[in-house]
Amino acid sequence: MQNPEVIIIGAGTNGLAAAVALSKAGMDTLVLEKRAVSGGLSAYHRFGTKYRIPGFRPYPDGSTDMLNKALGITFPQPTSANSTGLWNGDSFDIETLPELADAGKALKTLLSIPLKRASLRNKMAWLPTLLQTQTKDLARWIPLSCVDLLSEFDLCEKQYSALTAPLYTRTFAGPKSPFGALQMLLHANRNNSNGHAVLIQKLEAAARSNGAVIQTGAPVKQICRNSSGVHVLMQDKTPIYARFILATCSPAMLRNHLLNPVLISRWPPVRSRGTCAVLALAMDQLPGWLTSSPACCKID
């Protein structure tokens, strides 16, 4: 097979989105996916004989809009639903806090401005966001813990714990650990949306139609470099050379498993500390609290 111009390791949402963008730009793109299906964490996850769960990651509202704009593909708006909490055997809708959502948006705008080589123009781009009133809130809120942040709002106990729990659990920290608020702000306007499968299918189709090759069941063993250039070594030691290699796995995976140690000279210390597990249940009927809640109706 002819050597591609760019190899993308991993066919998750990011890998596929990159494949669409690069192949649209005319680059000869090869996507290598370890698993038998593309989609990564967003893929359908099969268990038992006839059950599957639609991916582990909820999509933030508006992320499909962003993809539409950037990649020029039309995605159907994913179904969106409020989160449901349980309290003494009863279910309730978890409130969203508009103040947090607004501040979260401002924060994302700030974060989206690249820091390297801070040119004057980059600095100017900060100004409008900086001058918004949220900046004041942001500076005070970001270092707080989830609990401290929520204590600034008038919430009943069940809302209070429901809002805290799903946010800090993404990190190796507790509800009272500083900087939990940062997580909370970044996810403030995130609702659970069940559009994963469609999203992946659309991305995959768009990439393929632009000429990208997506190989599933193709685990990369190592990323190497020699006199002929950078290349990946497949499990059977076959090398595939390319001008660019784009890895979508975590930095720790890249450093510990994929990169030839020779290539690691000064690697920034990045920690990835897993903190959660998933329990999926196959049931013969939905429990009462779930059927009575508006949130469940849209379950894929």
Add this chain to the structure above:
Amino acid sequence: MSSSWDAVIIGGGHNGLVCAAYLARAGHKVLVLERREVMGGAAVSEEVFPGFTFSVASYVISLFRPRIIRELELAKYGYQVIPMDCAFQPLHDQRGLARWSDADRTYSEISRYSRHDAENYHDFKRTLTRLGRIAAQVISRPAPTGFSLQDLRTHTEMLPLIRDLEPHELQQLVRLLTLSAVDFLDEWFESDILKAPLSASGIIGTFQGVRSPGTAYVLLHHYMGELDGAFRSWGFARGGTGSVSLACAKAAQAHGAVIRTEAEVTQVRVRNNRATGIVLAGGEEISARRIISNLDPRRTLHGLVGAVHLPEDTVNALAHFTYRGSSGKVNLALDGLPDFTCRPGIGDHLRGDIAIAPSVDYLEQAFDEAKYGAFSSRPFINAVIPSLTDPSIAPPGKHVISCFVQYAPYDLAEGHEAWSLQREAFGQTVLDTLEEFAPKLRDHIEHMQILTPLDLERDFGLTEGNIFHGELSLNQLLFQRPAWGMAGYRTPIRNLWMCGSGTHPGGGVMGASGELAAKALLRERI
């Protein structure tokens, strides 16, 4: 009483006295009012038991600003700090670890546990000293409060400092601000024995554990003092910490300031949103053109002014300003010296800072109990024996040990009032912990003074027992200390200013708040 005071300062802590000295030096008529019979606030020396002088609360000096010493000529008034030479960490079964100001000696001590760490230690100190220099610049300038000309100048002055940093040093700086002390140290060292005492400096005075994000930057505080080495920067004030306050008081008096002790201020008089004077506990009223409070923000604004006079914003901001004191103090009068099992006998290792921090897990477990409202059953203890360096504070042959103890959460599960009932148990826990490393310490004890967070609040006005007048967390620093719009030492009440540790740059016996407040006032041409 004269009603023509230019400035009345409420509280004679070291910051209040530094502020008084600067104002008096500029020719203003200044009156300092102190509730207690001694000056110094939490930076105080008291002969608690006959012959034994305790640095009752603050016990070591490091950060006191050299500029203040120079400008106020404090050396002339008795300011003298004797540097500490050693940081000793007793351990259960080995020789313990002592780090000396002598780099070679430290190298051989650390290399017993890890050669890798011994190699890295020097680099670590150098990097932190470089970054500490920047932090020291930040604390010796007023915090930016907005976009005024003064702020622009502050920013411009800071730029070259940042520009001189190597990219990886800038990266370290960002990591220092957000990481936990342990995460940061993990990047440098492998030995738990070395990481434990170093990480302990990240938690002092905070209600956080060594693994809580944001504790790494407190490490910087330990490298801001002197620039020629880490340990030279910590020392004992001759005559106890109070002598620093007394030197400031003498400097103030030499310039004509008047100091009154046993003069408790109960109220700040406010008319038409202006502070006009104060009322003393006996009912006496004193008017002044400026009132400057050395008390913490809550005590000043809620306690002395009253919420009715304050805008809603300020009341909200004060409600969100957190204190959460986490430490207590145990002072011991001894007829002999403690004998550590791991390093028996009397040696130079006793002359410095002694940290009971045998492992990172030990420190984190100490925090676990505090989270649920109990004091640590095996706390982190930072002990010093100043009488070895300065014999004047104890009778001949006898000694004083000052123990800083963490965690002692102000809010116990049974409420903070329960501290009165748990004081004795708290003291015994401290002794039990010390005796694990220095058996039979109790045989030497002649007197013992136990200060719970509740005692710190009642005796020294440290709200919720917080030794820094409010947590030193990122959301309460710089332009946010104590709140947006109040970082310039002003309050929403005209003519009422603040100069305590609740203002930028915050706690530690630095004197910087007092100095910067005075200079801000003088710029106003009071």
